[in-house]
Amino acid sequence: MNGKFLPLSHMQDTLGRMSCFKTWRKEQLALLASGARNVVVEKNVPLVRKGRRVDSLYVVLSGQMRLFIPLPNGMERVVALMGAGDSFGESCLVLEEPCPYDIVAGKKTHLLSIDGLIFRQELHTNHAYAECILEQVCRRLMETLRDTEICAQRLSIHKVATFLLQFRTGAGGEGFEVRLPARKRDIAARLGISQETFSRTLGFMNKQGLIHVEGGLIRVRDAHTLAAINATDCQHTPAEHQDVS
Amino acid sequence: MNGKFLPLSHMQDTLGRMSCFKTWRKEQLALLASGARNVVVEKNVPLVRKGRRVDSLYVVLSGQMRLFIPLPNGMERVVALMGAGDSFGESCLVLEEPCPYDIVAGKKTHLLSIDGLIFRQELHTNHAYAECILEQVCRRLMETLRDTEICAQRLSIHKVATFLLQFRTGAGGEGFEVRLPARKRDIAARLGISQETFSRTLGFMNKQGLIHVEGGLIRVRDAHTLAAINATDCQHTPAEHQDVS
DNA sequence: CGTGTCGTTGAGCGCTTTCAACCCTGGTGG
DNA sequence: CCACCAGGGTTGAAAGCGCTCAACGACACG
Numbered sequence: 001m002n003g004k005f006l007p008l009s010h011m012q013d014t015l016g017r018m019s020c021f022k023t024w025r026k027e028q029l030a031l032l033a034s035g036a037r038n039v040v041v042e043k044n045v046p047l048v049r050k051g052r053r054v055d056s057l058y059v060v061l062s063g064q065m066r067l068f069i070p071l072p073n074g075m076e077r078v079v080a081l082m083g084a085g086d087s088f089g090e091s092c093l094v095l096e097e098p099c100p101y102d103i104v105a106g107k108k109t110h111l112l113s114i115d116g117l118i119f120r121q122e123l124h125t126n127h128a129y130a131e132c133i134l135e136q137v138c139r140r141l142m143e144t145l146r147d148t149e150i151c152a153q154r155l156s157i158h159k160v161a162t163f164l165l166q167f168r169t170g171a172g173g174e175g176f177e178v179r180l181p182a183r184k185r186d187i188a189a190r191l192g193i194s195q196e197t198f199s200r201t202l203g204f205m206n207k208q209g210l211i212h213v214e215g216g217l218i219r220v221r222d223a224h225t226l227a228a229i230n231a232t233d234c235q236h237t238p239a240e241h242q243d244v245s
Numbered sequence: 246m247n248g249k250f251l252p253l254s255h256m257q258d259t260l261g262r263m264s265c266f267k268t269w270r271k272e273q274l275a276l277l278a279s280g281a282r283n284v285v286v287e288k289n290v291p292l293v294r295k296g297r298r299v300d301s302l303y304v305v306l307s308g309q310m311r312l313f314i315p316l317p318n319g320m321e322r323v324v325a326l327m328g329a330g331d332s333f334g335e336s337c338l339v340l341e342e343p344c345p346y347d348i349v350a351g352k353k354t355h356l357l358s359i360d361g362l363i364f365r366q367e368l369h370t371n372h373a374y375a376e377c378i379l380e381q382v383c384r385r386l387m388e389t390l391r392d393t394e395i396c397a398q399r400l401s402i403h404k405v406a407t408f409l410l411q412f413r414t415g416a417g418g419e420g421f422e423v424r425l426p427a428r429k430r431d432i433a434a435r436l437g438i439s440q441e442t443f444s445r446t447l448g449f450m451n452k453q454g455l456i457h458v459e460g461g462l463i464r465v466r467d468a469h470t471l472a473a474i475n476a477t478d479c480q481h482t483p484a485e486h487q488d489v490s
Numbered sequence: 491c492g493t494g495t496c497g498t499t500g501a502g503c504g505c506t507t508t509c510a511a512c513c514c515t516g517g518t519g520g
Numbered sequence: 521c522c523a524c525c526a527g528g529g530t531t532g533a534a535a536g537c538g539c540t541c542a543a544c545g546a547c548a549c550g
Binding site for chain 3: 521522523524525526527528529530531532533534535536537538539540541542543544545546547548549550
């Protein structure tokens with residue numbers, strides 16, 4: 001976790017491009033940037049551990065951070081994957097509560113670290129900023145609830161189907177493409193299944209003609225057919241997951 | 246869902262007692278109350294269905310509302326249980342997104358329904374209110390993440406242990422009491438297990454001397470022993486759940 | 491005393507996990 | 521140029537935990 005100071009102008013540029021800071025005046029950005037540090041986290045290095053205090057707001061410049069809950073058996077339950085432009089730490093700072101998950105770099109990642117005191121002060125002063133953060137936290141809540149819905153499914157097919165349907169473009173039954181936003185093992189951990197089961201389920205759906213798997217790119221043939229899977233009470237022979245015809 | 250108009254003064258009193266409205270001036274409360282309706286929902290009657298628009302903010306006066314995600318097999322994944330003084334609908338109104346869960350009355354429930362437009366307007370005008378709602382949404386997010394942690398556990402005994410430890414008073418290893426906030430089947434649905442498994446797991450922990458079950462009242466003997474359960478890699482014989490010595 | 495709700499207990503099945511080996515790709519250095 | 525290695529992903533076989541369905545018991549209520 002190397003702290004390095006970069007030119008303020010560059011930071012202001014970076015921040016100015018983010019939705020939450022679009023409406024900010026120049027002097028506000030300067031104030032914010034004055035409390036910001038540039039942080040580099042190497043792959044698999046933890047930034048914050050579960051239960052520890054969070055002292056600042058983080059913005060991802062490049063790379064990917066993995067937010068996950070560590071499980072007793074050494075596995076992880078991935079809560080979120082943060083890419084360039086995403087920020088995290090807001091809710092912990094607002095409530096002054098310890099971090100409910102581990103935060104580790106999935107690969108070498110550049111972050112902007114904004115001092116928590118300045119964040120809270122700005123929240124209290126700048127109404128537009130508060131509204132923006134409120135929206136952001138609401139979005140995080142909705143995402144978490146979508147994950148909850150996925151993980152609540154009991155069959156892995158239902159989980160994967162629900163997961164894929166999140167990327168559906170139109171409301172119709174057309175096909176669409178999904179590029180997995182992370183390693184398959186991390187996606188599996190987000191769905192609450194093992195990577196083996198994820199691989200098997202994808203293979204099964206592929207064999208059934210529901211989807212076409214090509215590495216990290218998945219083409220869904222028909223959205224309706226996929227949606228019908230978790231609506232109906234599972235007509236397919238369950239054992240087919242492992243059996244090879 | 247009967248709409249009935251009550252005296253404004255009574256509503257103002259009710260609202261004034263809630264934390265979010267403590268700082269409000271009288272005329273603000275009057276404005277809010279003018280857009281509020283008193284709603285009664287009978288037991289097992291749905292208020293909002295998953296995917297439908299939410300048009301107002303709801304405050305529970307008495308009774309209990311159950312927020313849950315319906316599952317393919319007819320089961321429910323309980324997301325939250327709202328009692329007197331709780332409010333819900335904020336995040337949907339802020340984002341203008343459809344409701345991500347079903348909302349049904351667990352028993353006959355009295356609600357205050359505050360018009361969504363007035364809510365949003367007040368949010369945009371009243372900075373203190375926006376801050377308060379932000380805190381509330383952050384708390385909801387944290388609660389949801391705690392539920393995520395529980396449901397991520399693989400073994401039911403880990404789920405129940407983690408659930409019970411949420412009610413721990415001190416950080417030490419003393420015992421403490423837990424009064425279940427709802428029917429056992431709803432608690433089970435919140436933990437992501439069937440009511441049968443919940444019953445069996447409680448019975449198992451009872452027999453082991455870890456806890457003492459007395460209807461909806463659970464006495465935890467020692468917090469440390471309970472915490473040690475999901476830390477260690479499950480030394481107890483798994484079959485003991487069902488076997489009776 | 492019948493009825494409905496809630497909770498408990500029992501037996502069997504099945505999906506997922508676990509552990510294992512194997513394949514594939516990309517990077518590296520001799 | 522090729523052998524070697526590491527990381528990620530796939531496939532196989534066995535075992536376990538929770539679900540399902542069913543019956544029973546406790547309790548409140550009319």
